[in-house]
Amino acid sequence: MRIVAVVVTFNRRSLLEKLVARLGEDVASGALDRVLVVDNASTDGTGEWLRGLDTSSPSGSDYSTNLRIEHRTLDHNTGGAGGFHEGLKWAIEETDADLVWLMDDDGLPAEGCLERLTEETDLDFWGPLVVDEADPARLVFPIRLPGGTRVVHDVASAAAAAGSRRLDGIVIPFNGVLLTRALVERIGYPRAEYFIWGDDHEYRLRAEAEGARIATVVDATVLHPSVGSLGTPMMFARTTYNHTPSDLKHYCMARNNTLNLLAYRGWVHVLLFWLKTVWFYLFTKPQPARIAMSARAAYAGLRGDFTGHERYLK
CATH class of the missing domain: 3.90.550.60 (Spore Coat Polysaccharide Biosynthesis Protein SpsA; Chain A)
Incomplete structure (x- = not known):
């Protein structure tokens, strides 16, 4: 071999x-x-x-x-x-x-x-x-x-x-x-x-x-090398969310996870992921701008646009 x-x-x-x-x-x-x-x-x-x-x-x-x-x-x-x-x-x-x-x-x-x-x-x-x-x-x-x-x-x-x-x-x-x-x-x-x-x-x-x-x-x-904790507890520690301080990583995660869930799990799982995202950035770690970014990323992915992450490249 x-x-x-x-x-x-x-x-x-x-x-x-x-x-x-x-x-x-x-x-x-x-x-x-x-x-x-x-x-x-x-x-x-x-x-x-x-x-x-x-x-x-x-x-x-x-x-x-x-x-x-x-x-x-x-x-x-x-x-x-x-x-x-x-x-x-x-x-x-x-x-x-x-x-x-x-x-x-x-x-x-x-x-x-x-x-x-x-x-x-x-x-x-x-x-x-x-x-x-x-x-x-x-x-x-x-x-x-x-x-x-x-x-x-x-x-x-x-x-x-x-x-x-x-x-x-x-x-x-x-x-x-x-x-x-x-x-x-x-x-x-x-x-x-x-x-x-x-x-x-x-x-x-x-x-x-x-x-x-x-x-x-x-x-x-x-x-x-250690990457730290990969899951931030949310919803009273009933579940976790993969939060990252990197805008580039979050944009790609929101876009790509939406597409993966849609292709392999269906719309119900997509909607649950979006619900978790809104909850997390409203209540767990308030960052309303991240909700808007997530929406832009998901919409771009659903439209087949994979260029949006480029604005976050350094």
């Missing part, structure tokens, strides 16, 4: 350098065929560093030839959605990959992660636990267990829930996940127009709709 890693990066050169070095170990061992890096028009020297890999390495040998590191720099920032669209298309249409290993530049697969993932041979879309690099017993992205409302926040709880060594029916994309060529050829590529927030979720929902076999392997891990 030929496995190709796809890494999407933007302005995180120091993290990318560590990740490329780690993936280079898997290439050198033969576990990984090559690494494809998609640079989203970074402005921090990432492009120059990547080009330097073509001719030199710390040892003075040809780093990219020996470790098979390939890279492309896009002409503008397309977000994670555009980066993964480009990278997955590159891997499927221009390499002989049987499996594609997708990850952001801020993840770092633990030693043996890929080997453990590839022990699972009956899946289409699967990945590791994503753990806090400062506290590896804690999950960076909590997991809602399939078939209920219980959410686990630590590795021990996830492992206990798994029973065996994996949780079927759930995966956290795009953080070290494996995809089969056959699945990608069935469902296509991530929606580039989403930019950020919701593109990975939509891709998982699309895979589920096509009957993909999905799982999280609980004894494989990717280290990741």
Whole structure:
């Protein structure tokens, strides 16, 4: 099985350098065929560093030839959605990959992660636990267990829930996940127009709709910086809302979540999401301007306009 890693990066050169070095170990061992890096028009020297890999390495040998590191720099920032669209298309249409290993530049697969993932041979879309690099017993992205409302926040709880060594029916994309060529050829590529927030979720929902076999392997891990709490309690702590101080992220979340819910859950779930948004920014964290922004984002998405987020780019 030929496995190709796809890494999407933007302005995180120091993290990318560590990740490329780690993936280079898997290439050198033969576990990984090559690494494809998609640079989203970074402005921090990432492009120059990547080009330097073509001719030199710390040892003075040809780093990219020996470790098979390939890279492309896009002409503008397309977000994670555009980066993964480009990278997955590159891997499927221009390499002989049987499996594609997708990850952001801020993840770092633990030693043996890929080997453990590839022990699972009956899946289409699967990945590791994503753990806090400062506290590896804690999950960076909590997991809602399939078939209920219980959410686990630590590795021990996830492992206990798994029973065996994996949780079927759930995966956290795009953080070290494996995809089969056959699945990608069935469902296509991530929606580039989403930019950020919701593109990975939509891709998982699309895979589920096509009957993909999905799982999280609980004894494989990717280290990741903490992102803080991903759910702000609201409605007297009966539910949570994914609030972010970033206008860019909120705009994309309001637009993309509306479209995802409409496509895969229906209008009732869309209306409930809008109700939560209004409640949250009226009573939980009063910011009436966010309600207007959410309405503009949702309306734009329903009209097929995916340019509105550009006003919030810096």
